[in-house]
Amino acid sequence: MTSFLLDNRFSPVTNSIGFLKCDPDRAARAYLDWQVGIQEKRGVRLAQQSVSGPLPNALRSLLPLTSVETRRFLFLPTHSAWTAFLDNGHDGTDVFAPVSFLAQQLGCEGVRATANPHAPEDKLFGATILEIYGPHKTEFLNYIRSVASTYDGYKWSFSTAGAVQPFEDPARYAQRKIQSRFTLDMLDAYLKAMGIDAFDADFYLPDNRAAIRIEKIGPSAPAMREVAAGF
Template identity: 30%
Template sequence: MRDVDFFRYKYAPTTTHMVFFDASPIEVADLIYSHRLDLLSRTDRKGEVQIENVDGPLESKLRKLLPLTNAENRMLVSGTKSNWALYLSNGIPGTDTGSLPRYLTRTLKVRSIAIVMVVDGPDSLGSMQFSYRNGTALVNLGTPEAPYYDFPTRSVAAHRESKWEFREHGEPLPFEEFGSYRERRIKDRLTPEMIERYCGYLGISLFDLSFYDGVGRLIDFAAPQGTVEVSSFPNSP
């Protein structure tokens, strides 16, 4: 069932910041688990990292992420009805679509898609972002002696800070709606409906709740002292 409000409002900000990996959810979750173990072993926060299977509808999986925190300590990886796995975390501002997802894309050598769909309003700065990362085509940006591998990225964004701005970077994808990028109003140059169609071309039924019925895994570890917690989703107590 298609339910746009579920993603853009009811479970925002968690579902307004989403990442998809062209990999099995078990593979993605296991890498997050080992990565977190390694990171914690280097700090004074040598706590236990837990991983558990979760299933059921997306709504019940999302509630496993609570409480939301200002220091992500719960990550959900859910299977879908396609070859893509969904990644979300319990950050108060929404899932960090940057650092960890980029690491996972590079390490797994897979494609990933990061999207942001923040509603513009008095209490939030509107932001529409679509990023396609091709980890199957790593390029050495360093030297033979000191290699640094990264991947090609195509990103399109319409974002408001002090004013609306439109940005695009990388080689365009064939299914993009280039005519919309010339709309007079910048906020109309990339819309949730366009992001949904872009995802559809890649095999992701973005706003279809039944698409996310696959088995998933939850990675959980102790939050640092002083972490701020929010016990419910702002629009779905």
């Protein structure tokens, strides 16, 4: 049975992880090329820094978490061709906007992997989501495929869109219990079929390679607040 990355000790940061199928230096450079001009207009500069492992140390470099505006972004090398992406948002990493955009800019695939535990008594609502983005526009933005099982606080829902991938098990999508249609084990298997071992800490920062952290320096959104993290 699959376990959450680092036993979910670094939630909410690791509940959603982005992946780009390219080198981390190239991914970070593309992010800077995209954001520098945007941020300069508001008096913000972007600083790049190397962050050494192990993985918990790299994740703590994102602190403090912030609401309204994310301020720190992490690009991590892995044991495969994929680079992992995380940010310091207090509700977890915002994967879609940066990863789907950079996939087009870099001409590579991008992935969103979301695995939220389901503990309604603690106001934690379950979600298992896989989104695959491509380098070119599709019928909907640059989505290639999405599979999702989510709980909104009232009920579970399940959805799919895009082209079924060769590694999928569509028969499971007919399960009577909605949350059983796309489970953490299934997400793990799908990701591994793509070369992503997302829930194994040893997958990240191989051979003592450092992560790349990009940080905004300067004015922040007026309503932004720092939020305490449990790690």
